[in-house]
Amino acid sequence: xxxxxxVLIVIVVVALGxxxxxxxxxxxxxxxxxxxGQIDVQxxxxxxxxxxxxxxxxxxxxxxxxxxxxxTKARQQAIQVTGDVAxxxxxxxxxxxxxxxxxxxxxxxxxxxxxxxxxxxxxELTSTENKISFARxxxxxxxxxxxxxxxxxxxxxxANMFNFQMEKFFEVEAAEERQAPQVKF
Amino acid sequence: MWELVRANQRRAAILVVVMAALLFxxxxxxxxxxxxxxxxxxxLIAFLxxxxxxxxxxxxxDAIFLSLAGARRIEKKDHPVxxxxxxxxxxxxxxxxxxxxxxxxxxxxxxxxxxxxxxHAAVAVTAGLLETLDRDELQGVIxxxxxxxxxxxxxYMLMVGVMMGTIVLLADVGARVFxxxxxxxxxxxxxxxxxxxxxxxxxxxxxxxxxxxxxxxYLAISRRREYLADASSALYTRYPExxxxxxxxxxxxxAKLTTATRATAxxxxxxxxxxxxxxxxxxxxxxxxxxxxxxxxxxMGAGAGLxxxxxxxxxxxxxxxxxxxxxxxxxxxxxxAAAPAAPDATTRLxxxxxxxxxxxxxxxxxxxxxACGTTLKVPPVYLGREIACPHCGSVHKVQxxxx
Numbered sequence: 099x100x101x102x103x104x105v106l107i108v109i110v111v112v113a114l115g116x117x118x119x120x121x122x123x124x125x126x127x128x129x130x131x132x133x134x135g136q137i138d139v140q141x142x143x144x145x146x147x148x149x150x151x152x153x154x155x156x157x158x159x160x161x162x163x164x165x166x167x168x169x170t171k172a173r174q175q176a177i178q179v180t181g182d183v184a185x186x187x188x189x190x191x192x193x194x195x196x197x198x199x200x201x202x203x204x205x206x207x208x209x210x211x212x213x214x215x216x217x218x219x220x221x222e223l224t225s226t227e228n229k230i231s232f233a234r235x236x237x238x239x240x241x242x243x244x245x246x247x248x249x250x251x252x253x254x255x256x257a258n259m260f261n262f263q264m265e266k267f268f269e270v271e272a273a274e275e276r277q278a279p280q281v282k283f
Numbered sequence: 284m285w286e287l288v289r290a291n292q293r294r295a296a297i298l299v300v301v302m303a304a305l306l307f308x309x310x311x312x313x314x315x316x317x318x319x320x321x322x323x324x325x326x327l328i329a330f331l332x333x334x335x336x337x338x339x340x341x342x343x344x345d346a347i348f349l350s351l352a353g354a355r356r357i358e359k360k361d362h363p364v365x366x367x368x369x370x371x372x373x374x375x376x377x378x379x380x381x382x383x384x385x386x387x388x389x390x391x392x393x394x395x396x397x398x399x400x401x402x403h404a405a406v407a408v409t410a411g412l413l414e415t416l417d418r419d420e421l422q423g424v425i426x427x428x429x430x431x432x433x434x435x436x437x438x439y440m441l442m443v444g445v446m447m448g449t450i451v452l453l454a455d456v457g458a459r460v461f462x463x464x465x466x467x468x469x470x471x472x473x474x475x476x477x478x479x480x481x482x483x484x485x486x487x488x489x490x491x492x493x494x495x496x497x498x499x500x501y502l503a504i505s506r507r508r509e510y511l512a513d514a515s516s517a518l519y520t521r522y523p524e525x526x527x528x529x530x531x532x533x534x535x536x537x538a539k540l541t542t543a544t545r546a547t548a549x550x551x552x553x554x555x556x557x558x559x560x561x562x563x564x565x566x567x568x569x570x571x572x573x574x575x576x577x578x579x580x581x582x583m584g585a586g587a588g589l590x591x592x593x594x595x596x597x598x599x600x601x602x603x604x605x606x607x608x609x610x611x612x613x614x615x616x617x618x619x620a621a622a623p624a625a626p627d628a629t630t631r632l633x634x635x636x637x638x639x640x641x642x643x644x645x646x647x648x649x650x651x652x653x654a655c656g657t658t659l660k661v662p663p664v665y666l667g668r669e670i671a672c673p674h675c676g677s678v679h680k681v682q683x684x685x686x
Contacts, residue, residue: 129377133377136374140374221363225367225370225371228367228371229370229371229374232371232372232374232375232519233374233375235375235521236374236375236376236377240377
């Protein structure tokens with residue numbers, strides 16, 4: 099009788115623990131999904147801003163066709179890439195790179211720097227870059243938490259049982275790429 | 284981040300229950316003292332007062348608070364940089380909605396957050412803060428405030444504050460009745476006997492102790508929350524130095540926040556009542572000493588996560604127990620600190636100009652760009668009149684701006 103009660107208590111405790119763990123796993127997975135959505139919003143915003151920027155800059159930077167074409171091309175590629183996080187990260191990082199060189203080149207054009215439209219766009223793009231990097235930071239934290247739970251005991255047992263998948267980080271290739279385009283006037 | 288929120292909520296819930304128990308025992312004892320057998324009546328009154336105040340503070344607390352502080356809501360076009368920083372930190376903290384942004388027309392640099400949850404949150408900063416801090420420092424402060432929102436501090440501070448107010452009120456009423464009116468009735472009741480005396484003694488002790496205990500609970504919650512919000516700020520920005528520098532600048536400011544009161548003081552990032560108001564021991568202060576907060580932030584080394592903050596906290600204060608709840612620590616990741624994304628090139632003068640322009644525009648000033656390069660900023664009383672540019676003399680008609 100007492101033994102039976104003991105077994106019952108153990109079963110209940112284990113069941114409750116498993117339930118909590120399962121919910122934690124699901125919540126972690128949703129967190130990853132949501133934070134990816136946030137990155138997505140900001141990346142789209144950047145894609146939308148770029149044609150405007152190119153249009154504004156075109157008239158001033160006739161000699162910089164290559165730079166402008168590189169930006170347009172990188173944007174096109176970034177839009178077309180779908181699916182895998184690592185691939186998207188690579189395309190978006192390439193886009194960041196071309197944008198950075200565009201802003202660097204813009205330094206040499208005083209007329210451009212006096213253009214209100216350009217300045218507003220530049221502020222928008224800088225803030226969007228910041229938002230992308232903060233969204234990426236949050237996403238990577240969420241991925242790390244999920245992956246830890248999937249690998250660590252005891253939650254790994256449940257994760258295996260219910261087939262939770264590890265997620266990929268949104269990596270920045272080089273350390274200096276963490277920085278948004280630095281443009282000083 | 285929700286591990287932190289949950290652990291925080293649990294701890295706060297326990298304290299709220301303790302405080303509620305204190306409140307009800309006080310109500311009961313009071314009722315019993317005033318009229319033998321009136322304990323239940325006292326309990327009921329205490330309960331009703333508390334419920335009433337809680338409902339009001341839950342639904343109207345943020346509005347009352349903002350208007351007490353003299354805060355005005357602004358739009359993105361009024362101050363784009365502030366809005367960008369708030370949006371960035373909303374993303375970094377994983378909040379579901381960008382809080383409303385308010386500005387307080389005061390020279391003292393300070394800020395607070397309010398609202399009942401992350402969906403109904405607001406953050407208010409003073410004009411002095413915008414003028415004093417550069418972008419990275421502002422980011423640290425905003426992250427601290429959003430940390431309060433994310434950790435649900437705003438609601439608990441509101442509720443605990445209201446409860447403390449009720450306890451103090453009841454104890455006050457009890458003391459008055461007891462000393463000026465309760466005496467006669469007590470001597471006439473012969474039937475009470477020993478139990479009556481015991482209850483009376485307990486009631487007196489409670490009346491003296493309850494407000495003190497309530498205050499201590501309030502302060503404990505409030506100070507712990509400041510540390511936790513600092514930790515969240517470091518985590519969101521990955522740059523503890525920003526907040527450390529901001530706190531340093533804020534503490535060096537001598538301007539006083541005239542709209543802050545004792546009731547609203549705990550909500551600000553730095554105690555707005557200044558040193559004179561907290562001349563008493565460390566125990567009675569709503570905020571931890573700024574120097575200590577700065578030292579902790581600067582001892583975080585290469586890490587910016589909750590774990591690094593907890594280690595730095597224990598190292599600096601020498602206390603064996605950290606501030607980060609255990610449940611959150613277990614899930615805390617190693618978050619390396621990073622340099623700020625883009626160093627801010629604006630000077631203090633530019634920030635002052637930007638801020639004053641914003642305030643003037645909020646006050647319906649008319650901005651007229653003159654052909655000579657001057658911008659005339661005209662108070663609304665000149666509407667419909669003509670004025671001459673002080674530099675080139677050309678005459679402008681002051682008209683209502685198109686927007």
